[in-house]
Amino acid sequence: MIAPDMATMLCFIFTDAKIPAPVLQSLLKKGVDETFNCTTVDSDTSTSDSVLLIATGQTKHRRVPAEGGKMVADFARALKEVLLDLALQVVRDGEGAQKLVRIDVTGAKTARSAKKIGMVVANSPLVKTAIAGEDANWGRIVMAVGKAGEPADRDTLSIGVGGTWMAKSGGVVPGYDETPVVAHMKGREIEIAIDIGLGRGKATVWTCDLTHGYIDINGSYRS
Amino acid sequence: MIAPDMATMLCFIFTDAKIPAPVLQSLLKKGVDETFNCTTVDSDTSTSDSVLLIATGQTKHRRVPAEGGKMVADFARALKEVLLDLALQVVRDGEGAQKLVRIDVTGAKTARSAKKIGMVVANSPLVKTAIAGEDANWGRIVMAVGKAGEPADRDTLSIGVGGTWMAKSGGVVPGYDETPVVAHMKGREIEIAIDIGLGRGKATVWTCDLTHGYIDINGSYRS
Numbered sequence A, B: 001m002i003a004p005d006m007a008t009m010l011c012f013i014f015t016d017a018k019i020p021a022p023v024l025q026s027l028l029k030k031g032v033d034e035t036f037n038c039t040t041v042d043s044d045t046s047t048s049d050s051v052l053l054i055a056t057g058q059t060k061h062r063r064v065p066a067e068g069g070k071m072v073a074d075f076a077r078a079l080k081e082v083l084l085d086l087a088l089q090v091v092r093d094g095e096g097a098q099k100l101v102r103i104d105v106t107g108a109k110t111a112r113s114a115k116k117i118g119m120v121v122a123n124s125p126l127v128k129t130a131i132a133g134e135d136a137n138w139g140r141i142v143m144a145v146g147k148a149g150e151p152a153d154r155d156t157l158s159i160g161v162g163g164t165w166m167a168k169s170g171g172v173v174p175g176y177d178e179t180p181v182v183a184h185m186k187g188r189e190i191e192i193a194i195d196i197g198l199g200r201g202k203a204t205v206w207t208c209d210l211t212h213g214y215i216d217i218n219g220s221y222r223s
Helices: A021-034 A070-092 A111-123 A125-132 A138-147 A179-185 A212-220 B021-034 B070-092 B111-123 B125-132 B138-147 B179-185 B212-220
Strands: A010-015 A050-055 A100-108 A158-161 A164-168 A189-195 A201-208 B010-015 B050-055 B100-108 B158-161 B164-168 B189-195 B201-208
Touching (some): A010 A070, A021 A070, A070 A100, A070 A201, A111 A125, A111 A189, A111 A201, A125 A138, A138 A158, A138 A189, A158 A179, A164 A179, A212 B125, B010 B070, B021 B050, B021 B070, B070 B100, B100 B111, B111 B125, B111 B138, B111 B201, B125 B138, B138 B158, B138 B189, B164 B179, B179 B189
Parallel strands (some): A010 A050, B010 B050, B100 B189
Antiparallel strands (some): A100 A201, A158 A164, A158 A189, B100 B201, B158 B189
8 A cells, every 4th residue: 555554645636727627527537547546556455545636717718618629638638647647656655666667458358458457467466576576577477467367368468578579479579589678677667568469458557566665664564 | 376486286186985076076166166266375376276186986885876965075074174274285385474364254245255355355465464564453454355345334344353353343342452362463373354244145265474585485586
C-alpha cells in the first residue's frame, strides 16, 4: 500500500476553468481509470483513497459545450498528464521501491483483458523480485500472463524489455542479443512489452519492484 | 512459487486398494480442491504441477460399490489426510517461509466466496509481512477481506487470531486482552479466523509469511 502504511491517499486537483460538474466527473473518471487505477504497489488497497477534481470557474471563457469539442479535449489531455504524474509519484514512493516499471500489453482480445493481464503481471511477486534483482526473467512474465486467466496463446505471445523483443510468437527471437536488455534492467525505469497476438485490446499499467525495503517497512510496523 | 523456483511439483500417490479409476478421479478432485488448491506461497503458479493417484489393485477385497459407502468414505478421509500433509509440506517449504498460516473463513455467503476471501487474505503481501513481523494486524486482514470483492459487511465481520477473537461484529471485543495473541504470533503455526457473518459458506486455506528470505531467493535467481 502507499507509504507510510495504511495511509490514505488524498488527491486534490484544482482548475480555474469553468467546466460544469458532470463534464468534470466524466473526464475525471476516464482519466483515473487510465492512470491511478492502472497502478499498483503490492495489490493491497487502502480504505479511502480519493481523487477530487474541483473547477473554481474563476477564468472567464465561453461556455463549455455539453458535447465536448476541442476545449474539452485539450483539458482532458492536460488532466490526464497531471493524473499520471501524481499516480506515478505514488508508485515511485512504494515501500522499498527502487524501480518504476511500465507494462504495455497489446494484442489482447479486449482492452479490459489487456488491463487484467497487465495488473496480474504487475502484482506478481516473482516478476517483481526478478526486476529487483535486475534479471529480465521472461519465463516469469509468461507465467503471470498464464495465471491471469484471460485469453492467451503460448504460440502467439511476444515479450520485450526496454524496446528489445526477447521472445516472439512463442519462441526466442533468432539471434537474440541480451546486451541491451541487461543494460536496461540496471536502470531505474523498466519497460516491459507483452503482445498477446490475439486481438486489438491494449492497456498500460505501472508498478514497482519488490525489494528488502518492502519487508523492512511492512514487517516492522506495529499495529 | 515452489522452491527452488520455477520448479514443477510432481506428486504421486499409490494405494494397493482396488478402486475403479472413475471413483479414484472423483475422490482425488475433491481432495485436491480442499488441500493443494487451498494453499498458496505467493499467488504465482508453476506451469505443470501435477498430482497423480494410482491404485494398483493388489489388495484382495470385495468390489467397491459404485455408489460409495463406508469403504469409500474411509478411503476418502485417509486420502485427504495424505494430500493435506503433502500440500502443507509445500507451503512450509515456500521461499523464505518461517511460519505456516491457516486461515479459516466462516459465515460467507457461499463456500466459493469463503475460499476466494481466504485466498485473497492468504496472498496479501501486507498480511504476510505483518505475520513475518509477528504483528497481529487485523486492520490488514480487514483490508484484504474488502479487496476480495465478495459479499462482506464491516458491521458483521469478526477477526480472531490463535483462538482469540480480536474484533467481533465490526468492533474491538470489549475487554480484549492482546497477551495470548502476542504469544501466538511468536509461534511457527499461525491461525487466523475470519467470520463474515452473512451466511454459512466456509473454507480453510493455508499460506506462509513473507520474509527477507523470499526476496533473497527470488531476487538473486538468474534466468
